[in-house]
Amino acid sequence: MWMRVLGSAAGGGFPQWNCNCPNCRAVRDGSLPCSPRTQSSIAVSADYRHWFLFNASPDIRSQINAAPPLCPEGGVRHTPIQGIVLSDAEMDHTLGLLSLRETRSQHIYATGWVHHALTHLNPLLRTLSTYCSVEWCPMRLHVPTALRNMDGEDSGLLCQAFTTLSSKVVAYAAEPTVHPESVVGYRITDKRTSRTLVYMPAVQELNESVLGQLDDCTCLLIDGTCWSDDELASLGIAQKTARSMGHLPIGGKDGSLEQLVVLPIERIIYIHINNTNPILIENSLQRHAVEERSLAVAFDGMELEI
Numbered sequence: 001m002w003m004r005v006l007g008s009a010a011g012g013g014f015p016q017w018n019c020n021c022p023n024c025r026a027v028r029d030g031s032l033p034c035s036p037r038t039q040s041s042i043a044v045s046a047d048y049r050h051w052f053l054f055n056a057s058p059d060i061r062s063q064i065n066a067a068p069p070l071c072p073e074g075g076v077r078h079t080p081i082q083g084i085v086l087s088d089a090e091m092d093h094t095l096g097l098l099s100l101r102e103t104r105s106q107h108i109y110a111t112g113w114v115h116h117a118l119t120h121l122n123p124l125l126r127t128l129s130t131y132c133s134v135e136w137c138p139m140r141l142h143v144p145t146a147l148r149n150m151d152g153e154d155s156g157l158l159c160q161a162f163t164t165l166s167s168k169v170v171a172y173a174a175e176p177t178v179h180p181e182s183v184v185g186y187r188i189t190d191k192r193t194s195r196t197l198v199y200m201p202a203v204q205e206l207n208e209s210v211l212g213q214l215d216d217c218t219c220l221l222i223d224g225t226c227w228s229d230d231e232l233a234s235l236g237i238a239q240k241t242a243r244s245m246g247h248l249p250i251g252g253k254d255g256s257l258e259q260l261v262v263l264p265i266e267r268i269i270y271i272h273i274n275n276t277n278p279i280l281i282e283n284s285l286q287r288h289a290v291e292e293r294s295l296a297v298a299f300d301g302m303e304l305e306i
């Protein structure tokens, strides 16, 4: 299967429009080695012709235009995008659905909770369905589901949602409650090669539920939002910690880097990187620490055959 990173930044992107943190300043004025990044989303395909998006960020339009395999190829109206798989109901992962409203129909794969949130806690899917037909394809936890092309054919990809047991709640929920289906990771398996990609842009801890999904995975794309738990506070941006926002920091003894480096996974790539994260600066100590351990930092347009 093929995986293409459409966007590698966390919500806000890099630079974020209203942010003047040292990283955002540096990417604007070119004073440090770093590249702009759009908000996180990947595309996956078993045949390089039929693609599934994992999350749809507000940057989706420019991301598609920058990705030749996702651009129309036949007919006056056409898209290689067969469906969109959602890992949670956050704005930076779902607002792009509205930008795809020019299509005739969208197939949206999501858990029951995420579907509920986007229909009743905020009206995104209700609004979208007045522009195009919206077909919800339910993802049940730990049940492998075939991703189907728009014509109903099997795409060759099996996709399984698993809970990350996150305690994060969406900001727009009137009564915040934690639910196992609210933040999930996905195991995506190519039926032909049996190779598996795990996509997990938000993970609060590498608990047994999460680690159990990584056993035989070939490639892991994992939450790289913050380097340190107090990153936002130390820059005077907000008091929230990375963990309280549902993101396990990379650095430190109990950070993700030290926990991931011992796992027998061919490729581990950090994605969903917040603009404050020092790993964005290519000559930073933190970036070296990641690369020294043979982990990678995703960039927009990164493409892998898995």
Ligand SMILES: [Zn+2]
Pocket (backbone or CB within 6 Å): 010, 011, 040, 090, 092, 093, 272
């Ligand atoms: Zn996000």
Ligand SMILES: [Zn+2]
Pocket (backbone or CB within 6 Å): 015, 016, 019, 020, 021, 022, 023, 024, 025, 275, 276
């Ligand atoms: Zn910034």
